[in-house]
Amino acid sequence: MAVTSASLFAARTRGDVGAGIADILALLGVPDLISFAGGFPDPRTFSRERVAALLAELADAGEVNAFQYAPTRGLAGALEAFADRIEAAQGRRPAAGELVVTSGAIEALELVGKSFLDPGDLVVVEGPTYLGAIQAFRSFEADLDAVPLDEDGLQVDELERRLARGLRPKLVYTIPDHQNPAGVSLSAERRSLLVELARRHGFLIVEDVAYRELGFAAQAPASLWSLAPDVVVQAGTTSKILFPGVRLGWAAAPAGIAARLVSAKQTTDQCAGAFGQRLFEEFQRRGWIDDQVVRSRALYESKCARLLAALERAMPPGAAWTTPRGGFFSWLTLPDGASSSDLAQRAAERGVGIVPGSLFFPDGRGDESVRLSFSLVDEAQIDEGIARLAALLAG
Numbered sequence: 504m505a506v507t508s509a510s511l512f513a514a515r516t517r518g519d520v521g522a523g524i525a526d527i528l529a530l531l532g533v534p535d536l537i538s539f540a541g542g543f544p545d546p547r548t549f550s551r552e553r554v555a556a557l558l559a560e561l562a563d564a565g566e567v568n569a570f571q572y573a574p575t576r577g578l579a580g581a582l583e584a585f586a587d588r589i590e591a592a593q594g595r596r597p598a599a600g601e602l603v604v605t606s607g608a609i610e611a612l613e614l615v616g617k618s619f620l621d622p623g624d625l626v627v628v629e630g631p632t633y634l635g636a637i638q639a640f641r642s643f644e645a646d647l648d649a650v651p652l653d654e655d656g657l658q659v660d661e662l663e664r665r666l667a668r669g670l671r672p673k674l675v676y677t678i679p680d681h682q683n684p685a686g687v688s689l690s691a692e693r694r695s696l697l698v699e700l701a702r703r704h705g706f707l708i709v710e711d712v713a714y715r716e717l718g719f720a721a722q723a724p725a726s727l728w729s730l731a732p733d734v735v736v737q738a739g740t741t742s743k744i745l746f747p748g749v750r751l752g753w754a755a756a757p758a759g760i761a762a763r764l765v766s767a768k769q770t771t772d773q774c775a776g777a778f779g780q781r782l783f784e785e786f787q788r789r790g791w792i793d794d795q796v797v798r799s800r801a802l803y804e805s806k807c808a809r810l811l812a813a814l815e816r817a818m819p820p821g822a823a824w825t826t827p828r829g830g831f832f833s834w835l836t837l838p839d840g841a842s843s844s845d846l847a848q849r850a851a852e853r854g855v856g857i858v859p860g861s862l863f864f865p866d867g868r869g870d871e872s873v874r875l876s877f878s879l880v881d882e883a884q885i886d887e888g889i890a891r892l893a894a895l896l897a898g
């Protein structure tokens with residue numbers, strides 16, 4: 504018998520996790536593709552010169568921490584810097600025991616899954632939701648139930664109805680700000696109701712704030728974690744405001760839960776990379792992240808406006824799309840009967856990358872929708888890419 508026999512694979516790998524994210528990352532390497540596919544930051548936002556200068560400075564100063572293993576919870580300086588940033592952005596400072604530095608937000612989700620989910624446990628997600636979260640929770644053999652979204656984010660009243668009918672989730676995963684993939688944000692009223700439901704029904708909210716700092720204008724409503732730090736685990740990332748190459752993020756949670764996450768982290772990566780932690784700490788201290796965030800917001804706002812104008816101009820009657828107020832994404836609903844998986848295939852042949860909507864649902868729904876990411880695509884190519892999509896829909 505060959506040792507690669509599928510019968511040797513663990514049961515948890517047989518869940519329908521699929522190659523979703525790997526397939527999207529692979530699209531990055533396709534030449535001349537006009538890609539609305541990945542949720543990647545624009546490389547023009549990366550502060551290359553500052554990184555180069557900082558690395559030279561650290562090396563010259565005989566810095567050791569950046570090159571060494573770090574404590575599992577994180578380097579003291581990085582923990583301080585994260586607490587500073589969270590306090591400035593959210594109005595509440597995590598206490599020392601409430602914070603863990605992670606290798607990106609995806610690791611925070613993985614650690615939550617590892618710490619809370621037994622096979623068959625129920626996780627409520629938004630429909631649609633972040634593909635990586637579906638994959639992370641599925642890998643622990645959890646059952647996923649998707650509650651719909653609208654322009655004001657998760658339909659919390661629908662969640663309330665399902666809870667009243669006996670739904671008993673352990674976790675409710677939400678992306679309240681500039682959601683991936685729908686580009687919508689959770690209203691302030693719904694945030695209050697959601698945390699009240701968590702307290703009443705005894706589930707934990709997993710709040711993913713990946714795009715929170717990338718709002719185009721108005722201040723975001725209070726984060727769920729700042730409203731209810733007793734029932735929320737917040738997963739955050741520096742990928743969209745610094746760069747993803749260092750794989751860095753955080754989890755903020757009640758101290759008892761944070762301690763569990765630190766335990767779980769010992770057998771994923773032992774510690775987040777010290778290099779990235781030191782870079783982040785210095786960028787934060789020197790105000791360089793704030794500079795970058797200001798430039799990023801303006802860049803993404805202008806790309807978003809260009810995308811919305813192109814959609815308005817080109818899309819056939821019956822198509823509809825969300826109007827993001829930040830982040831990277833708009834959610835396009837195709838005219839009657841059109842299939843996004845079919846469109847994605849034909850678009851790829853015409854040199855345009857999109858991700859079909861069904862990838863963002865745990866139950867195969869969503870084929871009538873498409874995620875359009877405007878963050879990476881060259882501004883000058885947005886019109887051409889949307890015109891090609893529209894022509895495919897018309898033909």
Ligand SMILES: Cc1ncc(COP(=O)(O)O)c(C=O)c1O
Pocket residue numbers: 542606607608609610633635678683711713739740741742747751752
């Ligand atoms: C909603 C959301 N959460 C988490 C992540 C992952 O972030 P990280 O790069 O920190 O793992 C992404 C990245 O696309 C995302 O869109």
